[in-house]
Amino acid sequence: MLSVLYTEEENEYREQVREFAERVVAPRAQEIEDTAEYPRDLLFELGKAGYMGALIPEEFGGTGLGMVAETIIAEEISAVCAMLDVTRGVTSVYFAPPVYKFGNDEQKGRYLPPIVTGEKMGAIGITEPDVGSDTAGMKTTAVRDSDEFVINGEKRFITNGSLADYMLLFAVTDPSVKARKGMSTFIFETDNPAFSVVKDYDLMGLRGLKVSHLKIDNARVPASSMVGEENKGFRILMDELDTERTSLAAGAVGYARAAFEYALQYSTEREQFGREIRGFEGVSFKIADMAVKLDAARLMTLQAARRIDSGLSATRQGASAKLLACASAQEIATAALQVTGGIGYTKDCKTEQLFRDARLMTIGGGTTEIMKYIIQREVYKERGY
Numbered sequence: 001m002l003s004v005l006y007t008e009e010e011n012e013y014r015e016q017v018r019e020f021a022e023r024v025v026a027p028r029a030q031e032i033e034d035t036a037e038y039p040r041d042l043l044f045e046l047g048k049a050g051y052m053g054a055l056i057p058e059e060f061g062g063t064g065l066g067m068v069a070e071t072i073i074a075e076e077i078s079a080v081c082a083m084l085d086v087t088r089g090v091t092s093v094y095f096a097p098p099v100y101k102f103g104n105d106e107q108k109g110r111y112l113p114p115i116v117t118g119e120k121m122g123a124i125g126i127t128e129p130d131v132g133s134d135t136a137g138m139k140t141t142a143v144r145d146s147d148e149f150v151i152n153g154e155k156r157f158i159t160n161g162s163l164a165d166y167m168l169l170f171a172v173t174d175p176s177v178k179a180r181k182g183m184s185t186f187i188f189e190t191d192n193p194a195f196s197v198v199k200d201y202d203l204m205g206l207r208g209l210k211v212s213h214l215k216i217d218n219a220r221v222p223a224s225s226m227v228g229e230e231n232k233g234f235r236i237l238m239d240e241l242d243t244e245r246t247s248l249a250a251g252a253v254g255y256a257r258a259a260f261e262y263a264l265q266y267s268t269e270r271e272q273f274g275r276e277i278r279g280f281e282g283v284s285f286k287i288a289d290m291a292v293k294l295d296a297a298r299l300m301t302l303q304a305a306r307r308i309d310s311g312l313s314a315t316r317q318g319a320s321a322k323l324l325a326c327a328s329a330q331e332i333a334t335a336a337l338q339v340t341g342g343i344g345y346t347k348d349c350k351t352e353q354l355f356r357d358a359r360l361m362t363i364g365g366g367t368t369e370i371m372k373y374i375i376q377r378e379v380y381k382e383r384g385y
């Protein structure tokens with residue numbers, strides 16, 4: 001049924017990524033969950049297979065296959081190991097594409113090839129202790145001093161923060177106007193002596209993922225590390241977020257699919273009252289609801305991805321995909337846990353982990369409430385209000 005949504009090449013590509021995910025990633029997933037150790041080597045494997053560079057052209061080492069391919073990768077990797085796809089996405093979807101789209105030739109040549117191979121890791125620094133949903137209230141500053149900038153501030157909840165070699169950092173360069181008009185973007189190299197990791201957070205789920213609180217105390221960076229024009233960083237941020245949300249939606253489809261498949265199989269094996277539990281509507285209707293939500297989430301994600309590949313705005317569609325796919329992933333994970341009963345509440349059963357992992361999805365990359373804000377704003381704008 002899915003094949004009608006995708007081209008033959010896209011379907012074949014999915015088969016390839018799925019085979020890789022099952023052969024290379026799946027055997028490691030439980031170990032990552034049990035030890036919470038970051039699987040650095042798997043990033044190299046993803047790079048070798050070409051799954052770090054769908055949004056980067058061949059000239060810089062990527063495959064240039066585009067956003068639909070990227071969503072296929074995100075779904076397939078997430079379906080077997082959600083944390084691996086989050087760390088992959090941060091470096092190859094959130095860090096690299098803005099450098100490619102807005103950076104100069106020197107920046108592209110220097111930073112993109114090692115990211116695409118997995119040799120170097122990227123992060124994106126937007127959120128701060130006092131600044132979450134309201135990104136325009138950013139407080140980190142970058143003050144020009146001849147051919148350098150001096151950066152001061154703290155960034156919070158930065159995925160890959162304590163591991164990344166480079167961070168795409170957003171900072172205020174003109175405090176006399178609102179950050180929207182006075183924000184710039186930098187490639188910040190984390191070997192800067194003024195950079196420190198305050199801590200890695202102990203997360204509810206996605207074990208093994210490093211999400212950090214970072215501090216930058218009088219860091220001097222060359223003016224040439226600025227991406228795009230001075231004070232034009234907000235546009236880069238908005239552009240990046242459309243791609244980020246679409247990729248997050250695809251990841252959510254992956255988590256949801258894993259929970260759905262698990263519950264489906266369990267419902268055909270577990271017997272109560274002398275019959276398989278799938279024979280009770282209370283169970284099988286949950287399976288029906290999950291299947292519908294999964295299809296809808298994938299369709300919305302595909303719509304946003306196709307718009308990005310066509311060079312069209314995907315602000316509403318990316319936010320809509322994220323809203324629906326992330327809420328659906330949580331609902332599906334919750335229903336899957338219900339179908340698996342008591343064992344589903346224990347670490348003997350995969351649904352316990354999927355339930356925790358999926359919980360992030362309506363928060364990270366912009367909350368459900370903020371997605372609704374964006375969608376209504378775009379709906380009115382599209383109609384000229």
Ligand SMILES: Cc1cc2nc3c(=O)[nH]c(=O)nc-3n(C[C@H](O)[C@H](O)[C@H](O)COP(=O)(O)OP(=O)(O)OC[C@H]3O[C@@H](n4cnc5c(N)ncnc54)[C@H](O)[C@@H]3O)c2cc1C
Pocket residue numbers: 090123124125126127131132133134156157158159160203211360363364365366367368369370373
């Ligand atoms: C595991 C994890 C990884 C992350 N990775 C990164 C990363 O790599 N880089 C990065 O920069 N950030 C990252 N984040 C930060 C993430 O994007 C923010 O947590 C998110 O945007 C929400 O910001 P906040 O946590 O400050 O919540 P707040 O903005 O304080 O929001 C708190 C509550 O108020 C609601 N709210 C706020 N404003 C409004 C409004 N106008 N209307 C209605 N409701 C509103 C929110 O929806 C939410 O329910 C990560 C977060 C987590 C948990």
